[in-house]
Amino acid sequence: MPGKNDKEGDQPEAPGINGIILALQSSQDVKRFAKKYRTEISASTSSVLSTALAFPLDFAKSRMQSYGQGFTVTVKDAYKAEGLRAFWRGVGPPMVSVTVVRTLSFSMYQKSKYFLDRSILGMTGKSPLAIANAPGSYPNAYTLACFGGAGAMAGAFITVLSCPFELTKLNEQLAGKMAREETPKSSSTNRGGQKQSIDVKTGSWNTARRLFRDRGFAGLYAGYRLHLLRDTIGTAIYFTTYESSKQLMANARGKSPTSPYAVIFAGGTCGILTAFLIYPIDVAKTVYQKRLLGAGSGHATRPSISFFQSGSYRGLGVSVLRSCIINMIFFSNFEMMKKRINALD
Numbered sequence: 001m002p003g004k005n006d007k008e009g010d011q012p013e014a015p016g017i018n019g020i021i022l023a024l025q026s027s028q029d030v031k032r033f034a035k036k037y038r039t040e041i042s043a044s045t046s047s048v049l050s051t052a053l054a055f056p057l058d059f060a061k062s063r064m065q066s067y068g069q070g071f072t073v074t075v076k077d078a079y080k081a082e083g084l085r086a087f088w089r090g091v092g093p094p095m096v097s098v099t100v101v102r103t104l105s106f107s108m109y110q111k112s113k114y115f116l117d118r119s120i121l122g123m124t125g126k127s128p129l130a131i132a133n134a135p136g137s138y139p140n141a142y143t144l145a146c147f148g149g150a151g152a153m154a155g156a157f158i159t160v161l162s163c164p165f166e167l168t169k170l171n172e173q174l175a176g177k178m179a180r181e182e183t184p185k186s187s188s189t190n191r192g193g194q195k196q197s198i199d200v201k202t203g204s205w206n207t208a209r210r211l212f213r214d215r216g217f218a219g220l221y222a223g224y225r226l227h228l229l230r231d232t233i234g235t236a237i238y239f240t241t242y243e244s245s246k247q248l249m250a251n252a253r254g255k256s257p258t259s260p261y262a263v264i265f266a267g268g269t270c271g272i273l274t275a276f277l278i279y280p281i282d283v284a285k286t287v288y289q290k291r292l293l294g295a296g297s298g299h300a301t302r303p304s305i306s307f308f309q310s311g312s313y314r315g316l317g318v319s320v321l322r323s324c325i326i327n328m329i330f331f332s333n334f335e336m337m338k339k340r341i342n343a344l345d
Contacts, residue, residue: 031344034341034344035341035342035344038337038338038341038342039106039107039110039338040103040106040107041337041341042333042334042335042337042338042341043102043103043105043106043107043334044099044100044102044103045333045337046329046330046331046333046334046337047098047099047102047103047330048095048099049329049330049333050325050326050327050329050330050333051091051095051098051099051326052091052095053325053326053329054322054325054326054329055087055088055091056087056088057318057319057321057322057325058322059078059086059087059088059089060074060075060078060087060315060318061315061318061319061322062170062174062286063078063174064314064315064318065282065283065286065287065314065315066174066286066287066290068314071315071317071318089172096165097161097162097165097166097169098165100161101158101161101162101165104157104158104161105154105155105157105158105235106154108153108154108157108158109150109151109153109154109235109239112149112150112151112153112154113129113146113147113150114129115150116128116145116146116149116150117129117146120142120145120146124142126142127142128142128143128145128146128147129146131143132147132243132247132251133251133257134251135251136251137247137251138247138248139243139244139247139248143243143244143247144240144244147239147240147243147244148236148237148239148240149236150239151235151236151237151238151239151240152232152233152235152236154235154239155231155232155233155234155235155236155238156228156231156232156235158231158235159224159227159228159231159232162227162231163220163221163223163224163227164208164220164221166227167207167211167220167222167223167289167293168207168208170286170289170290170293171207171293172207174290174293207293208220211293214296214297215292215297219292222288222289222292222293223285223288223289223292226281226284226285226288226302226305227285229281230278230281230282230285233277233278233281234274234277234278234281237270237273237274237277237278238270238271238274239270241266241269241270241273241274242266242267242269242270242327242331243266245262245265245266245269245270246262246263246265246266249261249262249265249266250262258335258338258339260332263331263332263335264328264331264332266331267327267328267329267330267331267332268324268327268328270327271320271323271324271325271326271327271328272320272323272324274323275316275319275320275322275323275324276316276320279312279313279316279319280305280306280307280309280312280313281305282319283312283313283314283315284302284303284304284305284306284312287303288300288302288303
């Protein structure tokens with residue numbers, strides 16, 4: 001029976017947006033989904049945040065590697081000639097690609113880590129993950145093999161997706177300066193022996209279409225071998241350093257493995273060490289891909305990888321700073337998101 005103050009024909013009040021949100025938040029299906037894919041959810045949101053904040057440093061690093069200029073000169077030149085927007089030119093594809101690639105990379109790493117843990121346990125009777133998570137434990141050969149092997153597998157796997165995206169990003173970052181430097185001398189020779197101007201038209205789709213036109217499908221993977229080498233070695237170092245540093249700063253000292261100080265330290269350390277150790281490979285990759293982007297269908301000489309030579313560490317300071325900032329932000333948000341998802345009832 002309706003109350004005496006109810007009017008005949010009144011309908012129950014429709015739930016507002018707050019009610020919908022509360023219903024969604026309390027949904028057990030949503031919570032189960034979040035817990036099942038907590039690694040992917042945490043990695044994707046953290047990637048967006050860290051990529052956006054640190055992109056200007058990535059822009060500066062690419063130009064310093066390609067043109068041999070110092071940081072101050074590079075920044076002043078880009079700002080004066082191209083404006084502030086230049087520092088975020090090409091940020092769109094990385095916001096998508098880095099998020100997808102890093103999410104898949106972390107997912108692949110997690111699966112590889114558990115696979116290697118089972119394999120090592122079966123062969124030696126020692127579980128690397130049990131050792132790493134035990135209070136008072138320190139990194140050893142078992143944990144290093146597990147984390148490094150899983151990182152290498154994830155790094156090699158993900159290059160198939162990341163290489164075309166990284167090519168388009170590099171073209172966006174270099175296009176403004178390449179256009180300013182274009183002269184008749186910089187024209188290339190196509191397969192028919194005719195001269196053609198360097199095409200530095202921006203936009204991910206334009207870059208991909210030009211590479212496909214000039215070199216076929218393989219053009220989307222220009223410089224792939226150097227990319228594969230860099231990411232296989234780099235990702236192995238990256239995850240080994242992160243997991244081992246977190247273990248030293250947390251478990252070995254009787255603290256939580258997700259302790260904020262341990263996570264920030266481990267994230268910064270893995271970014272710095274990885275950037276430093278693979279930097280000559282990254283320089284060679286960038287220089288070679290720049291040459292291919294400007295050569296049309298012509299030939300480009302692949303530079304050698306030179307360790308411990310000054311030219312091979314051009315822009316190292318910016319790269320190390322960028323990597324440190326990105327990974328401190330990334331892992332802090334990553335571990336926080338995982339912790340909150342795990343705490344869902």
